Amino acid sequence: MDDGMGNSAYLVDLGDGRGLAVDVSIDLRAVREAARWRGLRLAFVAETHLHADFASGARELAETHDTRILASAAGNRVFNHVGLADEQEFDLGGLRLRALATPGHTREHLSYLLSDGDAPLGVFTGGSLIVGSAARTDLDSPEATEDLTRKQYRSLQRLVTLPDEVAVWPTHGAGSFCSAPAGGERTSTIGTEKASNPLLAVTGEDAFVAALLGSLGTYPDYFRRLPELNRHGLRLPDRPAEPAALDTAQVRALLADGAELVDLRPVTAFADGHIPGALSNPLRPQFASWLGWLVPPDRPLVFVRDADQDLADAVWQAAKIGHFAIAGELDGGMKAWQAAGYEIARVGLADAADPADLATAPPSILDVRQRAEYTGGHVPSAMHVELGSLTTHADAVPDGPLVVMCGHGERAMSAASLLARSGHRELTVLVGGPGDWARTTGRELDQGT
Incomplete structure (x- = not known):
């Protein structure tokens, strides 16, 4: 689970040493560790949709673990994958996945019903039915929003025909800018959602459209960029390169050339003294979302941090929103800047x-x-x-x-x-x-x- 972005990824033990991953980000450390701990080979990875809020790790898994990618044929991905259409089933070797076309959050959105023989176990709903709501429908274009919202209504109506005991495993949850209500629950059941989801209590398609659209807030600009990036697929080395340690002269030269100085330190440290013009974005679970919202993706980043902060965490979080242009970090942090006699600003x-x-x-x-x-x-x-x-x-x-x-x-x-x-x-x-x-x-x- 990614608390900062409000998303969940899933790992299914297929019972024979193989695993199925669902909606994993480019930061594959957690799913790889979970698979290693359980002794699983990552044989399959399923994508419910072309994600707008994080860079997908599906292609990276395929090319580093010989993992087969399952995704919507309508997504027109340009890398090797098994393209699935509505009602098409895929045999996982005992368990089965059935693709359910559930457009709305995106045009090509699929949910996946996981079954053991004829017994349905749960449904990976991505950005369709989520706990207490449904994901936003305004990411495509203003012209398409109402049509996609009506499609979202029909997708939810389709999903609630599944048996009440079927588990609901959404990708988006509380904290996601893809729209989810506050709350700690990440999974649910069809029966629970029928009884408690306010959008399922709305009578009629027109009322649903008004209710969902009326609940939507703003979202970061990078949401417009990532779906196409994910359609082409991302490849990374086993981890992003370690940022270079930059002296004060190198930092000043980079800033003069248009680099963005991002101060990772806590609020109190930034207030006490920072480099003029620096962007304060404290390193925390929400770091990636605000980095993507506030800094253009092509602008080189220079980090300033405290010695006890994990630089790798900042690098991986930047990668999750497709920001790879990291020039380095100020070697020695603010102590080095002060020792050089340069100006300090305070708040x-x-x-x-x-x-x-x-x-x-x-x-x-x-x-x-x-x-x-x-x-x-x-x-x-x-x-x-x-x-x-x-x-x-x-x-x-x-x-x-x-x-x-x-x-x-x-x-x-x-x-x-x-x-x-x-x-x-x-x-x-x-x-x-x-x-x-x-x-x-x-x-x-x-x-x-």
Whole structure:
């Protein structure tokens, strides 16, 4: 499970030393380790759709493990695979997969019903039926969105004809920008979804279209790029190359030539001192999504980190969203930059749990969370501009003293770094979220826009 991206991949033990993997990313370390631990050879890998939110590892598995790829024939992938059509079955050597055309999330989307003889066990639903919802249908184009949403409705209606006890194994879950409600459950059953999924309780196709489309928020630009990348398939060495250790002069030269400086350190470390113009993106499970949202894929990356942070984690997370242009890291980190006598920038911090901090903070507040988070409860009179919009709309934020906030502080610091880059000054980042603010001040949050 990828907590940061909100996705799940699956490994099925076929009972004879072979395994089936489903919807794996290019970071194959976990599935390889799981297969090794169980003594399985990765004989098959199935793809439910051309993924928009992560780079697929299917082709890499095929070319490093002699794994057979099962995917929709309608996906027009340009590498070797077994193209499956609706109702086509594939014998896994005892267990069987039956392809079910379930378009909506994407045009070529397939779900896979896994059966033991005539007994259905579970269905890999990808971005069709997910726990408590259905995945978004607006990734193709504005012109195709309504048609795909209607197809999504029919796909869900088809899936719920399966027996109630059949397990539901979706790819997308809570935290995915492919749209999923909050919650910890990653799998379900057909019966549970029939009883509890709000979209299955909606009466009629038109009402379903209105409900699903009304729930959709924004998504990163890289979602437009990755499906075509996945159609061609990605190959990597066993791991991305170790980034070069760069001295301060090399870093300055790269930045002058247009490289992006990404500071991986925690919020407090960035606030205490950072290289002017650096993008704050703390290394955490959500790192890849925000890197892909805020940095163009062709821009070389230079990392700054603390010594105890795992550089390989940053490299693999970048690879998951198809960002491979990593120039290196600042050798010695901020200590080396300071020792060279170069300028240091700082950002103020305010603690949402500290009444004294709130009492002295500037009155203007910018909330950079997603729309649904903001409308669910925000500080009264807070402005709202999503973090993902600030790369192009920083000028929509007025100058002057400003407190920037999100749910915890990481996105707010990313926003502050973008605003500082665009010339904003007197910025303070709120550590904590609206709930902390409400508890500290004793005031209620506003709802809605």
